[in-house]
Amino acid sequence: MVGSLKQARIAFVGAPIGRLVNLLVILAVLYAIFILATKIFAQGPSYFLQILTFGVANGAIYALVALGYTMVYGIIELINFAHGDLFTLGGFISVFLLPIFGLDASKAGTPGIILPLLAVFIVTMLICGAINVTIERVAYRPLRHAPRLAPLITAVGMSFVLEGVMFLWKGPFNVPYPNLLPTNGIVIGGATIGVKDIFVIVVAAILMIVLALFVSRSTLGKAMRATAQDQDATELMGIDINRTIAATFFIGAVLAGAGGTIFGLYYNTLVFDLGFSAGLFAFTAAVFGGIGNIQGAALGGLLIGLITALWDGYMESTWTQVIIFAILILVLVFRPTGLLGMRVPEK
């Protein structure tokens, strides 16, 4: 009984310390915002607008990747560590496909690139989808009823397998990606909003809207939402769980493949282990928005993109990754349900 009293007392002592930590975190965040604000004012509005554009474009890419994490987590509660690498693989596949569809730097900015580029997008997305479905079938499905540790370790391993394949393919070097998009842009308030930026934002937005419509309207989308809530009950309703889960992996990979292609077109460079940090950033975005929540992933991606751009633009960029990972830890600790709450809201 004495021991139990002591435990109870520890619980009560713990609360004020927790509150103190909360307060410190809030103060630190406010301080960072304050410093950032003073720098933004000092640099003037045109630079700020430039950074914002960059942030939104960046955020759109993170959002595409975050959607894959959030959908897979929503349906089988697995952190698919390999997803970030699938994003990189999308870039690698599309850079391989470009010459096949007759695209190279000489055609940059001409209207003639539109159709072949569309074809590259579609083929890349389909290949990525097929690869991810295969991964799910071979590596994750046999472990669906194993202790949770097993699929998690497998996912980490799968991430290394994908990175290993790309490493064998291109080595440790930066892979150049031809600069196909027009380099001109519109000047607004001293900031240049490039065609590239608009392209990234528009393509990502279209893909996300299509996905949102698909999940809320289609039969398969409804099956996904049902499976996310209760696998057993869904199975009893005569829905093929395996097919639904495979479809989720497929859609996630399709978006990641598109994301990788967009990344290549935007940054004109790729590297085999890009997916490691990009994947972690995207996962942070998914958690930030509320894992399992599709709108949340889009919002989280945007926020992470903006934070990254602001930090890169105004503070020391060597600290950006530290800041993002710190956000990841803080969100998980203080608000594990994220900004918009877990799971799809229509429950």
Place this chain on the structure above:
Amino acid sequence: MTVEAAADPILRIDHVTKRFGGLVAVDDVTFDVKKGEIFALIGPNGAGKTTLFNGITGIFPPTAGRIVFQGREITGAKPHQVAAFGIARTFQNIRLFEYMSSLDNVRLGQHCRMHAKLWDSLFKTPAEHREEQRVTDRAMELLQFVGIEQYTHIYARNLPYGSQRRLEIARALATNPALLLLDEPAAGFTPQEKVELMGLVHKIVDQGITVFLIEHDMKVVMGVSRRIVVLDHGEKIAEGTPEQVRRDQRVIEAYLGTQH
């Protein structure tokens, strides 16, 4: 100890409500469990019985109301604190540590009554050694008490169904409780096994432990408990002796409504 001899409540459920979103699983329920008695909570499926157990043991604390155990309010305490206060439980769908031997399951039950610190465990101090010995002896005693000593070194998952339920009771008793909550201890039992189980429950009460059990089947509890509370749709619809409860119009309706 008999019901008449000890009338002071060991557990007081005081206007307890539990909501899950819009669903009210337990609705403003109040009753007392008296020291030394065998108390039963009955009701049709989905009446909120297990939810109430989960509320008492801190697995999910009630939305409103108070739970008082031995004069101390325990509402909102963590499950391990509740166990340390002296409330042990079993689960409706048996939750043994399947890959631990019966002996280890029962030894684990004594976790919160043990004093070995990290230091003692690391260096196997004589005090730790003595404590382990004592805990092992007690575990063997308990396995014998519930009548499954032949399975001492068998993985819990490999025990026959009835023995698993008994092992769960032994594990709960190992926490040295003043109050034992049994969640449908006779579920899936043959009539013969039910009789044996009720014998075990009487043996437990004879040790001075209050027993509070949930049962789905009214007939089972009529024989063992002197006082019964009936829940239906989260509400308390009757309280009293088995005879009173059996004649209660609302109870009859509740059961006729759900049973064939």
Place this chain on the structure above:
Amino acid sequence: MRGLLSRLGSILESDPRKNPNAVVYLVLAVATIAFPIGVQVATRGSGSFLISQAADAGVYILLAIGLNVVVGFAGLLDLGYAAFFAIGAYTYAFVASDHLEFTPIHQALHIPFWIALLVGMFAAAGAGAILGAPTLRLRGDYLAIVTLGFGEIVPRLFRNASTWTSGVNGISALDTPALPIWLNGPWSGDALAIVQNFKIIDPLAYYVIMAILVAISVLLVNNLRRSRMGRAWMAVREDEVAAAAMGVNTVGVKLLAFSIGAAFSGFAGTFYGAKLSLVSPENFGFTVSITILIMVVLGGMGNIPGVIVGALLIYYVIFNILPGLPQQASDFANSIGATSLNSPSGDWPGLAGEVQRLKYLIFGLILVLTMLLRPQGLLPSRQRAEELQKGVHDDTTIEDVNAETT
């Protein structure tokens, strides 16, 4: 001591069919003693490099034993284990070199190695507790991602905070460990003068110290496994709700496992820093965390001898087989006349270059194939073998129960 002898006795007497661990321990013990002698004989006294490498392997054994407490005993996935290794190594660099003189403190510290080992251990354990306390309340898989983030933050902190850590250059010229004064008796050499400066520079000395540290660690972790705490870890791993209802403070015992793991990592890090006499932020990346995880998974989660064998095996593959492989591959191609394979063209860097790139794929395949084909590892613990093959009935945590119903 008597306990140790009786344990040794019981190992010798036990039936290998019932307890294969006893055999493995015996083989390991004999090999530990025979290895330096064998190497010196085989290389005619110039085997220092191999002995030094074996001492390095010992660092990985310590790391694997520690991670095994976290992953194998408590069932928590720690993907940032190298962070604690870094904390241990940097702690040693701070407290046992001239470095602090060049930081804003302007005062160098020279704490003796043996005390620094403890300082490094507690620094890492403290960091583990601070990280674990809020995180371990969450669902199990969130810990994986939080530790992954932490594992990325720590090396970057050491790299970026260059006023304190001299950034990418790292900290060098760390103190060489010396024997404690009370050991400087007549047996350690000259009883009068030299003894005061007796420094451990001979690889064999590191080897012996490492072997002793590993032996002590195995003993202590084995004690833990068979104690109240070990049972609580097993229970939490299997069913958190039931464990909590039986009076186990689930967050508390998970935190303890996590901190003990971190302590091992810090301890190993201190030793590593002292032996290398250099720490650099590049040595503690994600690959290190994964390497240790692979050792634990391949060897057999939860089984200490399995984990030791796993650590030795992976260490051997990474540091002895893989570096020599490119040369062997290109020689082989030449010998069968396929010389064109060796000349680079396009994306093809030549066979040697391509073979050099195999590491990531090998890492990934080991993890995936082990989990799919033999999740219990090469030398499993009996309990974990059944658990991982047949699955547990219910993996729900307390948070799960709440999430389902609210």
